[in-house]
Amino acid sequence: MADVVRWGTPRARAVLAATILGSGMAMLDSTVVNVALPSIGAELGADVAGLQWVLDGYLLSLASLILVAGSLGDRYGRRRVFVLGVVWFGAASLLCGLAPNTGLLVAARVLQGVGGALLTPGSLAIIQSAFVRDDRARAIGAWSGLSGVATAVGPLVGGLLVQAWSWRLAFLVNLPVAVACGWLARRCVPESRDPSATGRPDVAGSVLGALGLAGITGALVEAPARGADALVVASGAAGVAGLTAFVLLQRRAKNPLVPPPLFRNTTFALANGLTFLVYAALGGVLVLMVLHLQVSLGYPPTAAGLASLPITLTMLALSARSGRLAQRIGPRTQLVVGPLLVAAGMLLLRRAEPGVGYLDGVLPGVLVFGLGLATVVAPVTATVLAAAPDRYAGVASGVNNAVARTGSLVAVAVLPAVAGLTGSAYSDPVALTQGWRTALLVCASAAAVGGLLALGTDNDVLRPAGPGRDCHSCGVDAPPSRTRT
Structure with missing residues (x-):
């Protein structure tokens, strides 16, 4: 029990810092590139398909390998695999920053996704296994909020880096972060593994x-x-x-890789379905938003990134509180309301057209969008983990992360064609504006359906076990999760 971490202690802050730096670095890089896409396309001569592969090459290897990475952590040590992922990610980021053409950039992005797959599930599994039960929801809320901020702040960071020198800085900035993260993890994070995990992955x-x-x-x-x-x-x-x-x-x-009993739990299955739809909507909108602001509305890269700053601030202010609220009242209300707010924010963003100012065309949408994300991100993550036995912490985290990345992967692959953006259409303001409005309708519909799925989740899943409550297994110290019938 010497390695058990309690909220508010220096050890807890160090563990959170290491896991947030690692997962935040991976999440940041999934969005920081968005604002650099016009510059990448111009310098490397890439068409829409080439730019899609710059995004999807990373998401593809991340989503594909994140399951086995979670399993590796459970077997060989979550900290060990996490640190390996951090080092790999940093090295691949260097290759991305030096890539001379689109093909090599896509290949380096695939390698970068491998590193992201190794470190992402480990960060959440470390929190789930290291913190005492009563502090887990609060710690997950802090992790979700600050890591989610990395996703939202990506366009801003990308804009600043592109204007400061080049799109290559969007990758090279990961190097000092990887060094700091690896040092903290080796020094402060307790090692943990699943003692029942045997055999080969x-x-x-x-x-x-x-x-x-x-x-x-x-x-x-x-x-x-x-x-x-x-x-x-x-x-x-x-x-x-x-x-x-x-x-x-x-x-x-x-x-x-995915134990079938996990998906026999209705709450686990529905929460992952919600994750897929919300992250598909989020990924699609964030990719097109920075393109639309730069190409159609004439924003410079930094201004395009700053436009989404309210999302960052809202998540920073409310995500941890949202996690605590879900633990107190049950997560279902937030899992329904959050995606609906996300959908409403997307519909409001349809007003962002050429000639419309930021305050009336962009700000209302991003505020509501950010409020919806802050409402749903921490509760859905905590719900997925609470619906699985503790011994499956790495696997459950891997499944949820794989589902989220697959949602973004599918959105980036499908949305441009659905919105009518092919070839070099992304550089045409008229075509991009029309595609933007169509894409927002599609993404808002996906988010709303995700909220409706949450109506079937167990509202008691985050409450501590008590006498007479059902649980996963008498031999497993895990939050109860009853399958609805």
């Missing part, structure tokens, strides 16, 4: 999942420009076959 399942996502993503990205040619059809068919084989393997494997 499900490498075959990881490969099938990666191939499945890669095939489907390739088909979605390339289809608008290439049509239904042999490569697109083959890629899509291989993707469907890979994901089908992945599901079948998980049902039969001795040590699956």
Whole structure:
């Protein structure tokens, strides 16, 4: 029990700092590149598909490998795998910053996603295993809020870096952060693992999942420009076959990446469904917003980043409180209301058109958008983890992170085509404005459906176990989660 961490202690602050720096670095890099896309496209001569691959190359390897990474942490030590991921991420960031062309940049982004996959589930699993039960929701709230801020502040940081020198700084800035994070983790984070995890990780399942996502993503990205040619059809068919084989393997494997019993819990399944839809909507809007502000409204890169600052401030101020509120009253209300507020904010952002000022065209939407994210992010993360036994902390975290990244991956792959943005259309203000309005309708609908899913979640999932309450297993110290019937 010497390594148990309690809220408010110096050790707790150090553990939170290390995990927030690590996950925040990965989250930041998934959005900081957005504002640099016009500069990348101009310098490297990339079309829409090339820019999609700059984003999706990272998301693809992150989403594909995050499950096996969580399993590796459970088996070999969560801190050990986390530190490995931090070092890998920093090295790949250096390669991104030095890339001379689009192809090598995409390859470096894929490698960067591998590092992100190693460190992201470990950060949340470390909190879940290190903090005492009564402090976990509060710690997760702080982690969610500050890590989420990294996602929202990405466009601002990207804008400042692009204007200061080059889009390459958006990657090179990760190097000092990785050094600080690795030092803190080695010095202050307690090691933890699942003592019941035996055997080898499900490498075959990881490969099938990666191939499945890669095939489907390739088909979605390339289809608008290439049509239904042999490569697109083959890629899509291989993707469907890979994901089908992945599901079948998980049902039969001795040590699956995704233990099927996890999804028999209704709350776990619905909370992950909500995560997929909200993060798809979030990823789609953040990608197009900075393009729209720069190309259609004429904002310079820094101003385009500053436009989303209210999202950052709202999440910073309210996310930790949102986590505590969910623990006190149950998460269901916030899981329903939060996505609906996100959807409302997106609809308000349809007013951001050429000729409209920031105060009346952009600010109302980003304020409501930020309030919705602050309402839902911490409670949905805590709900997913509380609905799983503690021994599956790394796996549950990996599943939730994989679901979130897959949502963003699908949005980036699909949304430009749905919005009518192909080829070099992203550089045409008229086409981009029309595509922006269409994309917002699609993303708002996805977020609203996510909120409706939350109506079926267990509102008692975050409450401490007591006499007569159901629990996962008599031998597991985990929050109760009753499957609704």
